[in-house]
Amino acid sequence: MKSLRKFIDNKKPLFQKGGKYQKLGSTFGAIETFLFTPNHTSKSGVHIHDSIDLKRTMIIVVLAMVPALLFGSWNIGYQNGLAFGIDRSIMDNFIFGFIKILPIIVVSYGVGLGIEFIFAQVRGHEVNEGYLVTGMLIPLILPINIPLWMVALAVAFAVVFGKEIFGGTGYNIMNVALIARAFLFFAYPSQMSGDKVWIYELNSKAPVDGFSGATPLADLAGGAFAKVSSMYDMFMGFIPGSIGETSTLAILIGAAILIYTGIGSWEIMLSTVIGALAIGFLCNILSVNEYMSLPPYTHLVMGGFAFGAVFMASDPVTASHTNKGKWIYGFMIGALTVLIRVFNPAYPEGMMLAILLMNVWAPLIDYFVVEGHIKRRLKRVNINGNA
Amino acid sequence: MSKVINLKRGLNIHLKGGAEKILGTSIEADTVALKPTDFHGLVPKILVKTDQQVKAGEPIFFDKYNPEIFFTAPTSGQIIAINRGERRKVLEIIIKADGKNESIAFTKADPQKLSRDEIKNQLISSGLWPFLKQRPYGTLAKPSQTPKHIFISGFDSAPLAPDYEFTLKGQSGALQLGINALAKLTDGKIFLGISPEQSNGIFSGLKNVEINQFSGPHPAGNVGIQIHHISPVNKGEIVWTINPQAVVFIGRLFETGKLDLTKTIALTGSEIISPKYYKCIQGTNLAGLLKGTTKQVGKERIISGNVLVGTQVEADNYLGFYDNQVTVIPEGDHYEFLGWAMPRFNKFSVSRSYFSWLTPNKVYTLDSNLNGEKRAYVMTGEYEKVLPMDILPVQLMKAIIAEDIDKMESLGLYEVIEEDFALCEYVCTSKIEVQRILREGINLMIKELG
Numbered sequence: 014m015k016s017l018r019k020f021i022d023n024k025k026p027l028f029q030k031g032g033k034y035q036k037l038g039s040t041f042g043a044i045e046t047f048l049f050t051p052n053h054t055s056k057s058g059v060h061i062h063d064s065i066d067l068k069r070t071m072i073i074v075v076l077a078m079v080p081a082l083l084f085g086s087w088n089i090g091y092q093n094g095l096a097f098g099i100d101r102s103i104m105d106n107f108i109f110g111f112i113k114i115l116p117i118i119v120v121s122y123g124v125g126l127g128i129e130f131i132f133a134q135v136r137g138h139e140v141n142e143g144y145l146v147t148g149m150l151i152p153l154i155l156p157i158n159i160p161l162w163m164v165a166l167a168v169a170f171a172v173v174f175g176k177e178i179f180g181g182t183g184y185n186i187m188n189v190a191l192i193a194r195a196f197l198f199f200a201y202p203s204q205m206s207g208d209k210v211w212i213y214e215l216n217s218k219a220p221v222d223g224f225s226g227a228t229p230l231a232d233l234a235g236g237a238f239a240k241v242s243s244m245y246d247m248f249m250g251f252i253p254g255s256i257g258e259t260s261t262l263a264i265l266i267g268a269a270i271l272i273y274t275g276i277g278s279w280e281i282m283l284s285t286v287i288g289a290l291a292i293g294f295l296c297n298i299l300s301v302n303e304y305m306s307l308p309p310y311t312h313l314v315m316g317g318f319a320f321g322a323v324f325m326a327s328d329p330v331t332a333s334h335t336n337k338g339k340w341i342y343g344f345m346i347g348a349l350t351v352l353i354r355v356f357n358p359a360y361p362e363g364m365m366l367a368i369l370l371m372n373v374w375a376p377l378i379d380y381f382v383v384e385g386h387i388k389r390r391l392k393r394v395n396i397n398g399n400a
Numbered sequence: 401m402s403k404v405i406n407l408k409r410g411l412n413i414h415l416k417g418g419a420e421k422i423l424g425t426s427i428e429a430d431t432v433a434l435k436p437t438d439f440h441g442l443v444p445k446i447l448v449k450t451d452q453q454v455k456a457g458e459p460i461f462f463d464k465y466n467p468e469i470f471f472t473a474p475t476s477g478q479i480i481a482i483n484r485g486e487r488r489k490v491l492e493i494i495i496k497a498d499g500k501n502e503s504i505a506f507t508k509a510d511p512q513k514l515s516r517d518e519i520k521n522q523l524i525s526s527g528l529w530p531f532l533k534q535r536p537y538g539t540l541a542k543p544s545q546t547p548k549h550i551f552i553s554g555f556d557s558a559p560l561a562p563d564y565e566f567t568l569k570g571q572s573g574a575l576q577l578g579i580n581a582l583a584k585l586t587d588g589k590i591f592l593g594i595s596p597e598q599s600n601g602i603f604s605g606l607k608n609v610e611i612n613q614f615s616g617p618h619p620a621g622n623v624g625i626q627i628h629h630i631s632p633v634n635k636g637e638i639v640w641t642i643n644p645q646a647v648v649f650i651g652r653l654f655e656t657g658k659l660d661l662t663k664t665i666a667l668t669g670s671e672i673i674s675p676k677y678y679k680c681i682q683g684t685n686l687a688g689l690l691k692g693t694t695k696q697v698g699k700e701r702i703i704s705g706n707v708l709v710g711t712q713v714e715a716d717n718y719l720g721f722y723d724n725q726v727t728v729i730p731e732g733d734h735y736e737f738l739g740w741a742m743p744r745f746n747k748f749s750v751s752r753s754y755f756s757w758l759t760p761n762k763v764y765t766l767d768s769n770l771n772g773e774k775r776a777y778v779m780t781g782e783y784e785k786v787l788p789m790d791i792l793p794v795q796l797m798k799a800i801i802a803e804d805i806d807k808m809e810s811l812g813l814y815e816v817i818e819e820d821f822a823l824c825e826y827v828c829t830s831k832i833e834v835q836r837i838l839r840e841g842i843n844l845m846i847k848e849l850g
């Protein structure tokens with residue numbers, strides 16, 4: 014490591030102001046700080062700092078997504094096997110799926126980081142770590158049959174218009190990964206929904222007899238209530254769906270990591286679940302049609318609900334920033350998701366739209382929370398005025 | 401005991417190098433200094449010349465903008481240097497101590513028999529007045545004003561902080577006299593906050609004061625936190641704060657008619673061979689204190705004060721005006737290969753992305769490394785966990801950055817100074833310079849509203 018450090022120290026002046034490659038300073042800095050935590054020391058204020066930094070935070074989130082990624086890889090192989098009547102071992106299923114997913118991940122990181130580096134370079138900023146997470150989120154919420162050029166296009170759109178025009182990581186209004194998904198959803202609906210996109214090659218080859226490839230949500234929206242998978246299958250994730258979002262169990266492992274490390278907000282995750290259950294129960298009480306009488310907990314294991322609640326809604330930048338606001342924000346996401354699912358036949362899934370909508374509302378929620386806080390503080394003057 | 405207040409939010413950082421409760425062989429400082437830089441926004445007008453002989457309590461300079469407040473010599477001796485920095489800014493006035501610690505004569509009287517003005521004048525002329533700070537802003541108290549209350553925190557909860565029960569042992573008499581004097585300065589009360597361990601300590605028998613107990617992690621010992629929970633500062637109100645050590649100085653002044661700024665300070669930190677307490681004079685040179693007591697195994701950072709709010713100083717510099725502690729920690733200007741991805745078992749973090757939560761009682765050697773790079777705000781809910789106040793810290797910081805005076809006011813800028821937000825800065829994932837920003841906000845407020 015010492016020789017590597019020496020090498021970097023030798024080359025550093027070339028990339029600093031006045032150096033031959035000073036225009037590549039941000040890129041060099043990103044690589045340097047990736048390899049070595051920098052030697053910066055406190056210049057003002059506290060003399061010691063907590064060991065946590067944004068790189069560590071982001072890598073924990075990526076780590077939390079690994080169970081979903083691993084399960085997703087296996088499920089791609091498994092679903093493909095079901096569709097075409099091929100029997101593979103667990104390992105073979107996994108390898109089959111992973112090889113299909115890998116190009117999507119590579120394209121996502123390649124395009125996204127490329128744009129991040131260019132923007133950082135032009136602005137003369139450091140490269141931010143935000144995309145480390147986004148780059149993994151995007152593949153996990155896409156269908157496996159997505160063409161790679163679409164992934165590249167969506168990533169480019171999301172990073173530029175979802176994040177960089179606002180100023181980069183920390184300044185964006187909406188969740189970048191969901192912008193990528195929403196972009197594809199509205200620009201190329203045939204590649205993002207339907208029964209053919211969720212299972213590898215189902216869009217080009219004929220499956221075995223009787224195989225539909227529809228997700229449970231599509232079955233429900235289509236009124237095919239008998240066909241909906243069992244609770245167990247949906248919880249474990251043995252169902253068609255976006256790459257990383259089928260297994261509620263794998264996502265719960267991720268949630269446990271996020272909550273335990275204190276990096277993900279358990280308030281948002283919990284309140285999202287509460288919101289979905291509350292509206293689910295309300296639907297049960299009214300129960301006009303069959304969809305409305307669906308047990309509320311079913312919503313938690315279908316579609317992108319779990320993945321969205323754990324990895325998307327809890328994105329600290331786009332969620333409410335105040336602790337009270339987080340509860341309202343999460344509740345609304347859960348509630349809206351169920352509302353869209355049950356009452357809007359055009360969209361079988363509501364999670365993405367609910368989160369994006371609440372991303373936009375989050376500052377408003379915070380505004381009212383802060384105003385309430387200020388009012389309470391003002392009241393104190395009247396109570397304690399002469400204390 | 402009128403109230404017991406349990407604070408839940410906060411953080412105790414367990415550092416290596418806490419001072420053992422023994423007094424080291426006291427070091428006769430050959431020089432002491434008065435540093436105008438210890439006071440925010442002060443522009444000194446120097447009243448002495450080099451080579452002049454002074455006694456303790458003789459005026460050295462006054463503040464151009466508050467000419468009624470004097471800063472006086474901490475001990476007797478000869479002025480040997482007036483050091484200036486950039487643009488001839490006065491950094492320090494250095495006095496070569498003659499070892500006699502002679503004081504000019506002040507009134508020796510029972511403060512309860514003196515009037516408010518007599519006490520004020522005595523505090524101003526002796527140079528003890530600058531120990532009184534005001535909230536809002538944490539600036540020097542103005543003699544023309546009368547505070548709502550005066551607050552004293554009887555314990556310091558910061559990392560490696562000195563134990564006042566030890567440093568003020570046997571000074572109860574002077575404490576009581578000091579409190580009697582302070583009581584004359586306000587129409588309200590004197591509030592003293594103590595920790596649960598101090599319920600039978602040096603402060604317990606004091607009269608003329610209302611004692612409240614605060615339990616919980618740091619910053620429970622911060623006077624600002626205590627004010628917030630007893631009688632928060634609202635717009636237009638002023639309270640004063642003072643450190644118990646300074647109360648003892650005031651007591652001594654009225655008891656003996658002499659200014660005696662001898663105090664016991666803690667020499668702490670992981671780089672000190674055997675951390676303990678030392679007797680010294682206000683503004684003492686640190687060279688004598690640090691000679692032979694540090695480990696010298698690498699670069700050291702010497703801090704006058706504690707690791708959260710102290711000032712970095714050179715080894716031959718002087719103890720800060722308000723500081724009762726010197727901390728020496730390793731300088732952290734080193735690289736670490738893939739540090740962000742390593743398990744880092746010897747690092748401390750409030751986040752459980754490290755393993756320090758498994759060993760809550762382990763003491764750590766922390767250096768001055770930032771442990772990351774500066775970023776925009778990304779994480780939320782971090783500051784709130786270490787600030788036991790009804791204040792939205794991040795929203796307040798953003799109001800300051802946006803220079804939104806109304807918001808700064810309504811979100812509670814009047815109630816806080818740097819030390820209250822120090823833990824927020826410590827835990828910040830984005831390494832935002834919270835204390836610097838907060839002071840800029842306060843300065844803006846002073847400039848705009850006077």
